[in-house]
Amino acid sequence: MSEHRIELTVNGRRHQALVDARTSLGEFLREGLGYTGTHLACEHGVCGACTVIVDGRAMRSCLMLAVQAEGCEVTTVEGLAAADGTLHPVQQAMRDNFGLQCGFCTPGVVMTLAALSAGDAKPGTGEMEAAMSGHICRCTGYQGIRRAIRQLAGASQGETA
Amino acid sequence: MNVQIPGAHRYVGERTPRKEDARLLTGRGQFVDDVRLPGMLHCAFLRSPVARGRIASMDTAAALEIPGVHGVYTQADFANVQLNVMNFFFGPIEAPVTILADGRVACVGDPIAMVIAESRAIAEDAATLIDIEIDEEEPVVSLADARSGPPVHPGRENNISQEMGEEIGEELQALLDGAAHKVTRSFRHQRIAQSPMETRGCVATCDGAEEMTIWIGCQSPHLVARWVSLAFDLPETAIRVFAKDVGGGFGLKNFPWREEIAIIAGARLFGRPLKWIEDRFESLTASSHAREQEATLTIAFDEGGKIVAGYCDYSSNNGAWPMGEDCNAAVHMFMWPAYRMPVYGFISRGWYSNTMGLGGYRGPWAMESLIRETLLDDAAREIGIDPIEIRRKNLVYKPDQPHTTTFGIEVDDISPGECLEKLLENLDVAAFRKEQAQAREQGRYLGLGIATYVEPTAAAGQMAPMTGELATVRIEPTGKVTATLGTHSQGHGTATTMAQVIAERLGVPYEDVTVFEGDSALGGFGPGAAGSRQAVIAGGASWTASEMLADKVKQIAAHLYNANPDAITIADGKVHIEGAPEMSRSLREIAEVAYGEPARLPEGVGPGLEAQYRYQPPPFTFTSAAHACIVEIDPDTGFVKIRRWLSSEDCGTVINPGVVEGQIAGGLAQGIGQVLLEDMPYDARGNPLAATFKDYLMPTFSDIPDFEYIHANTPSKTTGGMRGVGEGGAIIGPPTLVNAIVDALRPFGDIEINLPFTPAKILDVIEGRDISGSGH
Numbered sequence: 001m002s003e004h005r006i007e008l009t010v011n012g013r014r015h016q017a018l019v020d021a022r023t024s025l026g027e028f029l030r031e032g033l034g035y036t037g038t039h040l041a042c043e044h045g046v047c048g049a050c051t052v053i054v055d056g057r058a059m060r061s062c063l064m065l066a067v068q069a070e071g072c073e074v075t076t077v078e079g080l081a082a083a084d085g086t087l088h089p090v091q092q093a094m095r096d097n098f099g100l101q102c103g104f105c106t107p108g109v110v111m112t113l114a115a116l117s118a119g120d121a122k123p124g125t126g127e128m129e130a131a132m133s134g135h136i137c138r139c140t141g142y143q144g145i146r147r148a149i150r151q152l153a154g155a156s157q158g159e160t161a
Numbered sequence: 162m163n164v165q166i167p168g169a170h171r172y173v174g175e176r177t178p179r180k181e182d183a184r185l186l187t188g189r190g191q192f193v194d195d196v197r198l199p200g201m202l203h204c205a206f207l208r209s210p211v212a213r214g215r216i217a218s219m220d221t222a223a224a225l226e227i228p229g230v231h232g233v234y235t236q237a238d239f240a241n242v243q244l245n246v247m248n249f250f251f252g253p254i255e256a257p258v259t260i261l262a263d264g265r266v267a268c269v270g271d272p273i274a275m276v277i278a279e280s281r282a283i284a285e286d287a288a289t290l291i292d293i294e295i296d297e298e299e300p301v302v303s304l305a306d307a308r309s310g311p312p313v314h315p316g317r318e319n320n321i322s323q324e325m326g327e328e329i330g331e332e333l334q335a336l337l338d339g340a341a342h343k344v345t346r347s348f349r350h351q352r353i354a355q356s357p358m359e360t361r362g363c364v365a366t367c368d369g370a371e372e373m374t375i376w377i378g379c380q381s382p383h384l385v386a387r388w389v390s391l392a393f394d395l396p397e398t399a400i401r402v403f404a405k406d407v408g409g410g411f412g413l414k415n416f417p418w419r420e421e422i423a424i425i426a427g428a429r430l431f432g433r434p435l436k437w438i439e440d441r442f443e444s445l446t447a448s449s450h451a452r453e454q455e456a457t458l459t460i461a462f463d464e465g466g467k468i469v470a471g472y473c474d475y476s477s478n479n480g481a482w483p484m485g486e487d488c489n490a491a492v493h494m495f496m497w498p499a500y501r502m503p504v505y506g507f508i509s510r511g512w513y514s515n516t517m518g519l520g521g522y523r524g525p526w527a528m529e530s531l532i533r534e535t536l537l538d539d540a541a542r543e544i545g546i547d548p549i550e551i552r553r554k555n556l557v558y559k560p561d562q563p564h565t566t567t568f569g570i571e572v573d574d575i576s577p578g579e580c581l582e583k584l585l586e587n588l589d590v591a592a593f594r595k596e597q598a599q600a601r602e603q604g605r606y607l608g609l610g611i612a613t614y615v616e617p618t619a620a621a622g623q624m625a626p627m628t629g630e631l632a633t634v635r636i637e638p639t640g641k642v643t644a645t646l647g648t649h650s651q652g653h654g655t656a657t658t659m660a661q662v663i664a665e666r667l668g669v670p671y672e673d674v675t676v677f678e679g680d681s682a683l684g685g686f687g688p689g690a691a692g693s694r695q696a697v698i699a700g701g702a703s704w705t706a707s708e709m710l711a712d713k714v715k716q717i718a719a720h721l722y723n724a725n726p727d728a729i730t731i732a733d734g735k736v737h738i739e740g741a742p743e744m745s746r747s748l749r750e751i752a753e754v755a756y757g758e759p760a761r762l763p764e765g766v767g768p769g770l771e772a773q774y775r776y777q778p779p780p781f782t783f784t785s786a787a788h789a790c791i792v793e794i795d796p797d798t799g800f801v802k803i804r805r806w807l808s809s810e811d812c813g814t815v816i817n818p819g820v821v822e823g824q825i826a827g828g829l830a831q832g833i834g835q836v837l838l839e840d841m842p843y844d845a846r847g848n849p850l851a852a853t854f855k856d857y858l859m860p861t862f863s864d865i866p867d868f869e870y871i872h873a874n875t876p877s878k879t880t881g882g883m884r885g886v887g888e889g890g891a892i893i894g895p896p897t898l899v900n901a902i903v904d905a906l907r908p909f910g911d912i913e914i915n916l917p918f919t920p921a922k923i924l925d926v927i928e929g930r931d932i933s934g935s936g937h
Binding site for chain 1: 176178179181182183185186187188189190192194195282356357358359360406407408409411440441650651652653654819820822823826827829830831853854855859860861862863865867868890
């Protein structure tokens with residue numbers, strides 16, 4: 001087993017660490033840095049629960065090794081809400097619409113939608129719904145997630161109008 | 162009954178945002194894998210690669226040599242652990258279940274050894290280095306194998322794990338044979354993996370001779386504490402169980418099973434905190450499974466379509482190590498409360514096999530609705546009446562009650578017929594039939610499925626551990642309200658719904674109420690989420706405890722402010738005196754007196770501001786529903802598109818429509834998964850064939866339509882009038898969708914129902930191939 005020194009930024013804070021080559025980014029975020037909001041649910045890239053944002057793109061942290069995140073900027077669900085606790089619009093839309101029940105798949109769903117709507121992006125319902133094909137939720141039947149997506153799309157349409 | 166409290170804000174019935182969401186959306190939940198203790202070690206299991214055989218030899222030396230490995234336990238190490246493995250009802254399990262395999266393996270995935278190491282990765286590495294030889298034997302896999310094959314458990318006469326009922330008698334046979342119409346449906350239900358998004362997991366630490374602290378993915382910390390206390394013969398008070406957040410349970414996590422027991426027993430033996438987190442491969446192949454069953458139901462009808470009699474032969478595959486032997490007699494118990502069935506007989510058997518054991522799953526008896534509702538559609542076609550008419554002729558409507566089933570279950574406040582009528586007010590069946598006929602002319606296949614049922618919820622007082630619930634509600638010296646409850650949420654949102662009840666009945670803002678649960682030291686015993694019971698029973702307990710507390714506040718306020726107790730109301734967290742608005746006082750002021758200056762309290766009123774009440778509801782509370790769905794089947798791809806789905810349900814008082822609809826939707830999604838996608842097949846050697854989420858197809862975003870809800874809200878006889886709603890969607894979903902698919906495929910003749918209805922099987926139907934033995 002080889003150990004590697006990596007340096008990366010997580011939720012705006014710089015970190016240095018020694019990691020095993022085989023350690024996934026998800027496991028490193030959880031075990032190495034304590035960002036336990038990232039949930040590992042299938043560890044084979046199907047369910048999407050472990051999704052984080054790496055350099056602006058939604059990534060499955062179970063399919064990415066920690067060493068591959070060298071020099072990257074990572075955002076986890078802990079880094080999404082404002083410092084004063086104000087929820088990110090995606091988090092708020094999920095809350096407004098009963099988009100979660102047990103909450104285990106939720107961080108991944110939230111990160112995918114947040115990545116799509118980052119910056120000036122104004123994703124439509126179709127784009128956001130298509131992105132949900134990479135997430136499995138066992139509790140909600142996706143009803144609240146769909147309503148949250150409509151709310152988010154409506155809000156962004158409102159802004160562009 | 163939900164009587165409005167004068168002046169108080171109404172929370173019951175509101176779509177109040179969930180209390181749980183703030184932490185779960187920001188990554189601040191605490192699931193079992195988030196728990197880390199000083200000195201904690203990680204465990205992994207070596208599991209049997211074969212379905213049946215004798216362990217000839219085992220060598221752990223190479224595993225123990227890996228740096229970071231602290232130990233390897235086999236059953237020999239647990240031989241002196243005093244352990245009484247019980248089922249959910251705290252009753253005995255007949256199969257000779259041990260923590261780890263004891264000389265023999267009886268299914269693929271049987272845990273053989275447990276490695277204890279510095280990390281999960283090292284434990285897994287070491288487990289692969291355990292050298293094991295198993296003398297493999299011919300396995301018993303299917304129900305057919307179980308009937309004819311050698312006993313799974315040596316020393317038993319056969320593979321029958323449990324049997325109830327009797328073979329059909331001459332009299333009943335004559336009734337069936339002599340009727341105008343006799344319709345039979347045989348049905349095999351595939352095996353399901355419950356698949357909560359959070360797999361099972363456990364952290365256990367020994368804090369003294371008897372004391373233990375356990376974090377576990379479960380459905381009730383109280384039930385786990387009692388189960389561990391009884392199983393290990395330890396004082397219940399010595400067992401502290403935490404489960405702050407749990408990522409779905411669905412019946413699988415009712416009580417600790419072999420791996421969790423191994424962690425608890427192992428922590429006691431090894432003397433350091435141990436953790437085990439199941440991976441998805443284990444979750445799919447080595448967590449208890451559900452639903453593999455076969456049934457043949459025959460129903461006789463008179464000329465006009467009224468039911469005359471019925472008989473059902475039912476079998477359930479219990480696997481090798483069921484979490485309790487089960488012939489699922491509940492299938493027969495709950496098949497007929499919603500219908501007028503004069504004579505019914507059954508035989509029900511559970512069978513051992515060399516497959517993973519049977520566990521709980523949402524609506525374990527759901528086969529009753531699936532086979533009854535699909536058979537009713539068959540019968541309607543045979544008799545030549547509409548599927549809606551055959552239900553109208555046989556359903557129990559309100560004027561038909563009280564109604565007692567052949568099983569002796571009395572119902573006097575169900576509304577399946579009324580739910581059906583309400584459903585039909587929202588669905589233009591005639592217009593659909595017209596559209597369907599036109600579509601068929603164009604080579605498009607539309608289908609409509611309708612199903613009705615009643616769901617027994619909130620069972621209490623007939624069998625341990627299904628019992629009442631305790632609520633303790635307190636106005637703290639700050640004037641804020643806290644409640645400790647035995648409820649548990651694996652997504653149910655009980656901290657929200659209970660806070661709504663308390664806020665309304667006490668007269669305080671919802672924001673001022675905090676519910677604490679998820680800790681066996683809080684509240685009192687209750688089995689948590691099991692049998693759709695929490696809103697009904699804990700809701701009733703919270704309801705009464707809050708009103709008791711409100712009465713105490715009024716008594717104190719009347720004394721302090723020289724008013725008549727009847728003139729006092731509590732609203733928005735303040736005490737108001739009728740006709741004297743200037744005299745309104747905060748609850749904090751009352752609380753400060755109650756806690757700090759008890760001498761100022763009226764005579765006979767004790768200090769403090771808290772109330773405790775244990776609610777014992779009626780033995781059963783029934784929820785009724787009728788559902789409809791419309792599908793379109795693509796004849797080129799065999800793909801089923803669900804175009805519309807209506808739920809017309811009567812779950813009494815709805816505390817929070819968002820939560821109720823969430824329960825219905827989640828159950829329906831699981832039902833849709835069962836009909837279209839999910840399957841845990843075994844090959845003839847007893848190998849489970851769905852080991853990842855690429856093989857075990859979970860319903861995804863695009864598989865589930867928007868659901869439409871119609872709420873009837875007939876209050877039940879419980880305090881508050883709630884009825885349970887946790888399992889119904891998973892019960893009614895499958896027959897509703899199957900009936901729609903069969904209706905769509907009607908032009909292709911009679912269709913064998915062989916779940917799941919994959920696109921390949923549907924193409925077989927469309928292209929005229931036999932699907933009975935289809936392995937697609």
